[in-house]
Amino acid sequence: MKTGVFGGTFDPVHIGHLAVAERVYSDLGLDRIVFVPANRSPFKLGKASASGEHRLNMLKLAIQDNSHFAVSDIELQRGGTSYTVDTMEVFREQYPQDEFYFIMGMDSFLELSCWKDVERLVELARLVVVTRPGYELPPEQKQSALPASVWQRTCFLEMPGLDIAATEIRERIKKGRSVRYLLVPEVETYIYANEIYR
Numbered sequence: 001m002k003t004g005v006f007g008g009t010f011d012p013v014h015i016g017h018l019a020v021a022e023r024v025y026s027d028l029g030l031d032r033i034v035f036v037p038a039n040r041s042p043f044k045l046g047k048a049s050a051s052g053e054h055r056l057n058m059l060k061l062a063i064q065d066n067s068h069f070a071v072s073d074i075e076l077q078r079g080g081t082s083y084t085v086d087t088m089e090v091f092r093e094q095y096p097q098d099e100f101y102f103i104m105g106m107d108s109f110l111e112l113s114c115w116k117d118v119e120r121l122v123e124l125a126r127l128v129v130v131t132r133p134g135y136e137l138p139p140e141q142k143q144s145a146l147p148a149s150v151w152q153r154t155c156f157l158e159m160p161g162l163d164i165a166a167t168e169i170r171e172r173i174k175k176g177r178s179v180r181y182l183l184v185p186e187v188e189t190y191i192y193a194n195e196i197y198r
Contacts (some may be wrong), residue, residue: 004033005091005125006103007075007084009041009166011049013062014090014183016164020130023159024103025068028128033103034091035059038082039075043111051195052076061186073161083116088124100125109154113145118126128160174195 004024010017013035037055049055056073074090075082084102085183091100091131102125109129112118121127127150137156164182172179174197179188192198 001095002028002101003091003095003098004030004101004103004128005036005088006027007038007087009049010035010037010055010059012055012169012183012187012196013059013164014164014166014169014187015181016162018062018066018184019162020103020105020159021069022066024101024128024130026099026158027157028155030068030101034070034072035063036072036075038088039079040081042081042083042116043114043128052062054190054194054196055071056186058190061190062184063197064186084119085115085117085121085124088121092124101128102126103128103130105129106131109132112150119147119149120149123153125129125153127154129154129156131156177198 006017006021006024008017017035021035024030025033028060028075028131037052037059039052050058052073053076056071059071063071074087078086088100088102091098102121104127106129109127115121169179169182172182183191
């Protein structure tokens with residue numbers, strides 16, 4: 001089985017995330033996409049966010065009508081700082097026959113040299129880097145900071161026209177502005193019912 005793994009804080013999950021996952025699923029011919037909300041990102045320490053429980057619930061609501069999407073709470077259950085390579089090690093043990101594809105944005109890829117055990121990560125999964133407006137491939141001097149094995153196991157997939165940021169959504173909710181069409185309706189309803197980001 002070809003499994004895409006989509007990690008992130010999903011704070012909140014929005015239509016940009018869903019569109020990316022569907023695009024990767026379709027264009028790469030995957031069998032399923034598993035969303036993995038981070039317990040605590042090593043790159044977002046100290047930043048306030050919705051609780052893991054709320055983020056997990058919002059993800060479940062967002063994907064409920066898509067049979068090839070799933071959610072895993074592996075990082076929330078593990079606790080502490082979430083490292084992708086640790087999560088992929090567990091997935092490899094649980095599903096040894098699967099071929100894994102880890103989905104990330106270009107902004108994350110540009111920080112990849114700071115990630116934990118990148119060479120092991122690309123042994124466990126191919127990287128699918130989704131480009132979005134405003135991000136380009138790093139210059140040669142930054143490319144050289146990554147091992148050759150990373151480039152051999154990475155593909156780039158263009159996703160134009162959906163530059164939606166969770167940060168902006170949280171700010172709009174805080175200011176009482178509309179976020180209609182940025183979130184699936186069930187997630188928007190959940191946020192207001194639970195007074196998240198207020």
